[in-house]
Amino acid sequence: MTGSLRIGILPTIAPYPVPDFIHHFRGAHxxxxxxIDEKENASLVRELRFGNIDIAISTLPEDREGILEIPVYIEKFVAYFSSECSHAQKIIASGSLPAEHMWILKEGHCVPNGSMNFCKNKDIGNHIYEAGSIETLVRIVDRNGGYTIIPELHIPFLSENQKDNVVHLNVNPPAQRCISIxxxxxxxxxxAVNAxxxxxxxxxxxxxxxxxxxxHKIKLR
Structure with a gap:
């Protein structure tokens, strides 16, 4: 396979696969x-339509006219809370998420069910600062207390002490996101898609x- 391949990826997904992706892909091809370029969901769709990127790795956008989605993997969300809020661990684990103590990510808390769709409901959570990265969000929680929701693949990026502050959520339907091509x-x-x-x-x-x-491989036609 030769030529160019332009990929866009959602910033809240990028930190986990991209470093290894570059290494493996360049070795194989x-x-x-x-x-590879990081862009928010609306920009990814726009760049696809304009032909500025070939492939996007993202969650399914709302505006998907003319866009083909290939679901690749399901990633669960977990709660990350401040060590000062350890008394809230059982409450958070049960799925009761006290809105006044929750820090919100600007884009990435979009879970396809009403009770967990934090990016849509501006009445939920602390909007003093809407973080643009998971790492910033974790540091805000560590410094200011409260809790947030982070993708499961971020757990290996935490220190051993921070990992003690992770709680898996017992909610139905589960808090998760589908990552698609x-x-x-x-x-x-x-x-190229199969690569x-x-x-x-x-x-x-x-x-x-x-x-x-x-x-099975992906068949486009």
């Missing part, structure tokens, strides 16, 4: 000119992956 519905570079998929499969834990993609 040394003749491809790879470029997004392309224009007339995109024909099947080998991205195979690289993600080598990075993302197997239990997160969509079952049908573990055994």
């Amino acid at each position: 040394p003749h491809v000119n790879l470029s 997004l392309i224009k519905d007339d995109f024909i570079r099947e080998r 991205v998929l195979e690289t993600l499969k080598s990075i993302i834990p197997d239990y997160m992956m969509e079952e049908r993609l573990k055994k």
Whole structure:
């Protein structure tokens, strides 16, 4: 495979797969000119439609006319709370999330069910500062107290002491997000899409992956 491949990715996803993705992809496809850019969801869709990127790795956007979604893996959210708020651990674990103590991420807390869709409901959470990265959000919680919701793949980035402040949420439906490959519905570079998929499969834990993609390649036509 040769030529160029331009990938856009959501900033709240990028820290986890991108470093290994670059390493594995360039090793497997040394003749491809790879470029990766972080953009918010609306920008990713716009860049896809304009042809400025070939593939997006993101959650499913609201405006998806002309966009083909290929679900790749499911990532759960967990609660991260300040060590000063350890008394709230059981309350948070039960799924009762006290809004006044919650810090919000600018984009990324979009979970496809009403009770957890924090990015839509501005009445939920602390909006003094809407963080643009998970790392900033964790540091805000450590310094100011309260708690937040972080993706499961961020846990390995925490220190051992910080990992003690992680609580898995007992909510139904589960707090999770589907990470997908997004392309224009007339995109024909099947080998490129499968190259991205195979690289993600080598990075993302197997239990997160969509079952049908573990055994089958993507067929565009």
